Amino acid sequence: MSQTPQDFSSLEERITSDYPSLSRRLQQTARFLLDNPQEVAFATVAQLAQQAGVTPSTLIRFSNSFGFSGFSEMQQLFRARLFDELPNYNERIHAVRTATGETPDSTQLLWEFADANQEALSQLPNRINSQHLERALDIFEKARAIHIMGARRSFVVASYMSYALHHIEKPAFLVNGLGGMYSEQVKAIDHEDALLVVSFAPYAQESRNVAEEAHRRGIPLVVITDSNLSPLVPLADVALLVHEAEVKSFRGLTASLCLTQTLAIALGMRQDKALDRQRSSDDAGNA
Amino acid sequence: MSQTPQDFSSLEERITSDYPSLSRRLQQTARFLLDNPQEVAFATVAQLAQQAGVTPSTLIRFSNSFGFSGFSEMQQLFRARLFDELPNYNERIHAVRTATGETPDSTQLLWEFADANQEALSQLPNRINSQHLERALDIFEKARAIHIMGARRSFVVASYMSYALHHIEKPAFLVNGLGGMYSEQVKAIDHEDALLVVSFAPYAQESRNVAEEAHRRGIPLVVITDSNLSPLVPLADVALLVHEAEVKSFRGLTASLCLTQTLAIALGMRQDKALDRQRSSDDAGNA
DNA sequence: TTCAAAATGGAATCTAAATTCCATATTCGA
DNA sequence: TCGAATATGGAATTTAGATTCCATTTTGAA
The missing domain is CATH 3.40.50.10490 (Glucose-6-phosphate isomerase like protein; domain 1)
Incomplete structure (x- = not known):
């Protein structure tokens, strides 16, 4: 039983490897998604479904079959990709914060600064x-x-x-x-x-x-x-x-x-x- | 009476030139939008409003005052910009490198420095x-x-x-x-x-x-x-x-x-x- | 060829986000 | 200092979009 992909490249891999076992419509969807990642980042389910030649339900089903709670969740990965592969800055900070307890001590702060500065540099x-x-x-x-x-x-x-x-x-x-x-x-x-x-x-x-x-x-x-x-x-x-x-x-x-x-x-x-x-x-x- | 901007750069120009005549909140909004175009492309009104320190209404009013029917319409320009400007970080480095042949020009160098410094920060x-x-x-x-x-x-x-x-x-x-x-x-x-x-x-x-x-x-x-x-x-x-x-x-x-x-x-x-x-x-x- | 299982499309529903509206606050001129 | 004009925040409303559900179709094994 494999995990839900957490970033775009692992999703890409997953789709590629699972492709042969997908149904006709899901294969069609897979092809469209891999071929048009940019579009996917921005458009709505309805628009994409139309472009891919499937129905909205198919897109949702596709997302679900890869472990996402819905299309929106999967779309996040397509969006993150456009942000130079950097996942959401706030989420990461938050992850560190909760991991180290409430009061941000100096080391916590160092992580935050390093992270924030990296973000700035990447852009x-x-x-x-x-x-x-x-x-x-x-x-x-x-x-x-x-x-x-x-x-x-x-x-x-x-x-x-x-x-x-x-x-x-x-x-x-x-x-x-x-x-x-x-x-x-x-x-x-x-x-x-x-x-x-x-x-x-x-x-x-x-x-x-x-x-x-x-x-x-x-x-x-x-x-x-x-x-x-x-x-x-x-x-x-x-x-x-x-x-x-x-x-x-x-x-x-x-x-x-x-x-x-x-x-x-x-x-x-x-x-x-x-x-x-x-x-x-x-x-x-x-x- | 000036036209509603049709692409990101003219919007940018318009915002810059109208800036002085805007109200305090709208100026604050303007600054945020120009400083964080990436964010704006993806996030929702509520998220952006929070980050910019204004209310959602302000964002809508801002959009209206530049001739858009609403925030969503203006957001399209921010998205369009990403669409043709940003393929992907790695692709970009590669594209720059090959386009300029062997000798790295200044932009190529900027990518290298940003990358190297990011690496240092991450460690x-x-x-x-x-x-x-x-x-x-x-x-x-x-x-x-x-x-x-x-x-x-x-x-x-x-x-x-x-x-x-x-x-x-x-x-x-x-x-x-x-x-x-x-x-x-x-x-x-x-x-x-x-x-x-x-x-x-x-x-x-x-x-x-x-x-x-x-x-x-x-x-x-x-x-x-x-x-x-x-x-x-x-x-x-x-x-x-x-x-x-x-x-x-x-x-x-x-x-x-x-x-x-x-x-x-x-x-x-x-x-x-x-x-x-x-x-x-x-x-x-x-x- | 038949039937059960899986897949599909599309209408109905539900959710979340955008927008509007109005009461309140602020600014600015008299 | 007052009052009109303008700006602002936030609740209420509307809209658009995501998701679910179910009737219908397709697939494939017997």
Whole structure:
């Protein structure tokens, strides 16, 4: 006696292996489901039944025969699949919580944070627009030096970017406002440089000011922020949006850090390529 | 009078441009919808309303105000988006990889980083020893103030800890070596305080010096590092070990950040509990 | 060929979700 | 500070969809 499948891939397997023993209509249903998993995730029983050429009852029976309480239950697996194979976040948290008793102790909390951050990371690449990413890199590559600004929470991201850029030997300066000299630091930015501003709700005033100043001066501006509604978006040449995990009303930074890491390394790879090209054209010239 | 949006991106645009003229609740709704398009595609009005912190009516009103006959009609756009944008995580990675040939472009890289960091996060809670975590929290809770030190890459983690502690209103000082004054800053640490040193291979000399100084003076020392073989471990009262992801020989920081987040919030929860206890015993005294 | 068992379709029912409506609260201008 | 206009929450209602049930059909063994 086999278990009811808990995720899409085991369901898929089960259907495939049981297929020969199914009745004509159920086979027809099976074929349809495996061929159109996307459709199944969204549509209603009636719609699917029609498309599959069976009756709604057949779909229900099919679900029941695989151990589900009804079609809806089975449909959840088709939906979860679209969420990058991740089952429902809340259910998992809940599972951990009940397993460890009522009071969430620090280890419990660690699980929750790790989980929430994983979730954020899994969605990050889907949410980042490839064109935007490329354009940000174009700007950085052209820039003689990159200036980076982030206040409060965003400072962490800014300092990481600064570190990573040093690592790939791209000139980088952290606009840190030491001695209250934000605006002086912005004034020192050359027109051949670029500026990266990182800012999340509630959007520190210092960051807005710096972004505005750079915008006014026509300095190429890339921003990393959390929403299209951020006041920095209208000022930016390119805006990269990240969505961070939140646990106990405290937001993480993993997605932003991961994006930052990517920006720096991608930039490093571009630089290497450019250097290679330069070398080989030099060789050609010498030959 | 503008048209009802027919696809997700025009809806997104419309929401963004109309945002300022919306009421408080509708703005809240707008933010939620734009931040969680995936969720919106699947969940029911009631679930979404709860997550967004509004009532179901608000979601309907929101949909109506953008010209839809109801929420369901608007939801179709969120679904359509998933339908053509997201085949499947693995398929996606593969598609990106083959489409771009051998050289991984920036988007490909983003997938790799996100994936690697997810992996690191998934192992983090298992690798962290619960007792160690608790002991670190004990030390922090007892401390009047927490001093934090991290150089280079670890500086990012240190500054995040500093931010997070301010957030929970625990006195925190970043030992930043401004003006080359590391040792002066360590000398200023009181015996009732605690020190957190973050250091990863190749273990910056400054961090070792600071840790040694604190150890000599008998100041409670917690370290976050990457191996039991780290020179900081013998000096520490508690050592927390994290294992970071590595892509293109570049290490991430997500696991350390996640641990840091946990430390801060767990500490915050302890403080709250202590405060509650204090209050209720005060009440008892008054009665 | 017949009959019992299994499968099927579709109407009837039941459930859950979407929507409407209205009383209350909030905002904003006078 | 008041009152009108607008916004909001939540209960009541409606609607759509899932599920069940049963009469009919098909299958396959004797």
